[in-house]
Amino acid sequence: MISLRQMRSVVAVAEEGSFTRAAVRENATQSGISQHVATVEESLGIRLFERTSEGVLLTPAGDRYYKKILDVLRGSEEAIIDAQSSRETLSGPVRAGIMPVLARAALAPALERMACQHSDVSIHIMEGYSGALTDSVKAEELDFAVVPAFGGAVGLNVSHLARDREMLVGGAQSGLVHGKPVRLAELPPLKLVTPSRNNIRKARIEDYLTTHSVCVDRVMEMDAMFGTLDFVARTDWVTILPGVICAPDLDGTVRRIAPIDQPPLYLDLVQIEPARRPLSLQARVFLEELKKEVEELVAT
Amino acid sequence: MISLRQMRSVVAVAEEGSFTRAAVRENATQSGISQHVATVEESLGIRLFERTSEGVLLTPAGDRYYKKILDVLRGSEEAIIDAQSSRETLSGPVRAGIMPVLARAALAPALERMACQHSDVSIHIMEGYSGALTDSVKAEELDFAVVPAFGGAVGLNVSHLARDREMLVGGAQSGLVHGKPVRLAELPPLKLVTPSRNNIRKARIEDYLTTHSVCVDRVMEMDAMFGTLDFVARTDWVTILPGVICAPDLDGTVRRIAPIDQPPLYLDLVQIEPARRPLSLQARVFLEELKKEVEELVAT
């Protein structure tokens, strides 16, 4: 009889393409994974993986089996969640990953509502950039994460959460008119603060700058959200940030916010979760709160 | 994390309505089952069963959970079967239960084809009456069984296999014309050999006799197939048997076979298998052979 643990091992190896990485993800040793997979292969009487010197690949039969047991694993978790939904109060942990952009304005209200309406739910937030969050979700250290849209990944369910608009943000002396859309190409050469290279938004912003022939004087890469905000407020540098982060600056006294226009630059936010595990009820509720909050912020 | 074994325990208890019987069915001890169920209930945080002094009953939440994990268990077995179907040769065991009526004529040809076409498949046949076969299927001592249609049972998948016609069978001196349909009500009082009370066919036959005012002189209950056949051949007693058993008597020299008519009396054959486990590939193939054979016999 093949156990769920063994199936998890097969799934991990299939998705990671490597026994070693699968072991890391499953908090196990390579040896244990190897034994599990070997046991499964033996009791099925078929070879699931083609071993090469730099990892493994699913055989056709292995691929079919992998798809089947994905359903089994998901089903077993769904059953738990479903059963728990019949309890009076929502409880249990929620471990959510969110990008810094959301953490400034959208997080707190959602958190507050959640904490007061479902006091038995313990929430753990991890703030980080998409790469780190994605890894944590894969390792199931997080139930889900909200990150910028990206190319997709094996073993993850990706679904669209909201679309936000990028803004040009500068200080009082930036010359920007608060709330008035700007066309970047028409501005004098920019002194621009951008995220660093490993940030997904960086690539999108650069794309936009080159394809719309925006003139850039100087570029500074900075991954510190608060640092950036403070820096542009005090100097003549500007930066590009999504609308959701701008709510605290709505009055326009400290910082000037100008929607990028002609064409607008959008930021698509997606939620990601492990494909092999459905979201817990409490996680779904929290995600709903977050989404509600983001949509509200985007609308303003 | 809830294991498949634990789920099996929950399913068994749900279907048997008792920890003790579930333990028997699972080849385990009542203690083990109790612990498994307790663990599951604890990790779900809900009560799955209402304990009474004469067994247990699913709570509403328990019922939902039961239905979910049935799918999970079936899925995990399906994955195995599916994976094995990608192997070159069919192999593994088939444990089939069939009623004596089928064993006389339908079994041997199906068995022979199976044995010669799939030499790696080991077949084990259990002959018995529906009660015993049903129990064995529930205990998973058998992969499937073919029995007369009946009222259904929890934990079993029942599906129609074939419909056969009951025949009146007598010896040379019975006065029956071989192959000519008879109306039982028009015959002189019958000296009838029937199955015994715990046989499903018995009830159907009695129903027929009373609702169609058939005159019966004497009744003898006998559960021995060969004994019955031999007995009616030598005496003026007659019996009622389905057509599938009559193939060896097609010539009409030893026994006379007369289809019961106005109205005909049918025997519906169903296949039963555990609901929580799909049929293995080899079992499905064998069942197909059996079905083919039965249909051929019924047609003649």
Place this chain on the structure above:
DNA sequence: TTGTGCTATCAAGAATTCTAATGAGGCTCT
């Protein structure tokens, strides 16, 4: 050749799962 990546294998210890015995409660018969 040496180094680096990968998976397989082994034996021992840790952890889990099973079992057998016993307990506690309810029902039914005498």
Place this chain on the structure above:
DNA sequence: AGAGCCTCATTAGAATTCTTGATAGCACAA
């Protein structure tokens, strides 16, 4: 009321399974 029989729950120890860490082997690249 008490004996007998049924139910499920609870233990402690036995049996099994899982996990680990060390090691071996293999393929490829420098």
